[in-house]
Amino acid sequence: SFELTQPPSVSVSPGQTASMTCSGDKLGNKYACWYQQKPGQSPVLVIYQDTKRPSGIPERFSGSNSGNTATLTISGTQAMDEADYYCQAWGSSTAHVVFGGGTKLTVL
Amino acid sequence: EVQLVESGGGLVQPGGSLRLSCAASGFTFSNYWMSWVRQAPGKGLEWVANIKQDEIEKYYVDSVKGRFTISRDNAKNSLYLQMNSLRAEDTAVYYCAREGKAVAATYFDYWGQGTLVTVSS
Numbered sequence: 001s002f003e004l005t006q007p008p009s010v011s012v013s014p015g016q017t018a019s020m021t022c023s024g025d026k027l028g029n030k031y032a033c034w035y036q037q038k039p040g041q042s043p044v045l046v047i048y049q050d051t052k053r054p055s056g057i058p059e060r061f062s063g064s065n066s067g068n069t070a071t072l073t074i075s076g077t078q079a080m081d082e083a084d085y086y087c088q089a090w091g092s093s094t095a096h097v098v099f100g101g102g103t104k105l106t107v108l
Numbered sequence: 109e110v111q112l113v114e115s116g117g118g119l120v121q122p123g124g125s126l127r128l129s130c131a132a133s134g135f136t137f138s139n140y141w142m143s144w145v146r147q148a149p150g151k152g153l154e155w156v157a158n159i160k161q162d163e164i165e166k167y168y169v170d171s172v173k174g175r176f177t178i179s180r181d182n183a184k185n186s187l188y189l190q191m192n193s194l195r196a197e198d199t200a201v202y203y204c205a206r207e208g209k210a211v212a213a214t215y216f217d218y219w220g221q222g223t224l225v226t227v228s229s
Contacts, residue, residue, distance in 0.1 A: 031213035031214075031215075043153065044219075048208060052210075086152060086153050088215065096167050097143065099152060
C-alpha cells in the first residue's frame with residue numbers, strides 16, 4: 001500500500017526558512033497537498049496540486065514535488081506558523097487518500 | 109461562506125453503533141465528492157471514507173470496511189457516516205471534509221469543526 005513519510009519534528013528560528021519533507025514511492029507522479037493544524041483546531045489547506053496556494057494563504061508558503069519527495073517551504077517563518085503539518089496524496093483506486101504522519105514545526 | 113457542521117458524536121460501548129451527520133451550507137453540495145477524516149487523540153489524520161456526488165462510488169479505508177457506511181442526501185445537503193461494531197481504536201475526532209475540484213488531484217479545501225467519538229466501556 002502507498003505510504004507517506006514525514007519527519008516528526010522540524011525547528012526553525014523566527015524569520016528563517018522552514019522546509020518540511022514528505023516521502024513516498026514515485027510521489028512526484030502524483031499531486032501532493034499540505035495542511036496546517038494548530039492545537040484544538042481543524043486542519044487548514046495551505047498547498048494543493050503541489051504548488052498552488054488557496055485564497056487567504058500567505059505567499060511565504062510554497063510547495064514543490066519531484067521524484068519521491070514533496071516539500072513544503074515557509075519563508076520568513078513567523079511564530080504563528082508553529083503547528084503540525086500534514087502532507088496528503090491520492091493513494092490507490094481502492095483507498096483514495098493517504099496522509100503522512102505529520103511534522104510538528106517549532107518556531108524558537 | 110462554506111460551512112460544514114458535524115454532529116452525532118458521543119460515548120458508545122465497544123460493539124455499539126453511532127451515526128454521524130454533517131450539515132453543509134454555502135456551496136452546491138451535490139457538485140462535490142465528500143469525505144470523512146478522523147484523528148485519534150494525539151495522533152495524525154486518517155482518511156476514513158469518501159462518496160461521489162451521485163452516491164454511486166464509495167470508498168473506505170481497510171480498517172472500517174464492512175463496519176462503516178458513508179451516505180449522503182443531496183436534497184438535505186447532508187453527509188452521514190453509519191458506524192457499527194465500534195472498537196476502542198475507532199475513538200477519534202471525526203471531520204467532514206469537502207474535496208476540491210482540481211483535475212487529477214484529491215485534497216480537502218474545507219473542513220468541519222469535528223465531532224468526538226469515544227468507544228469505551
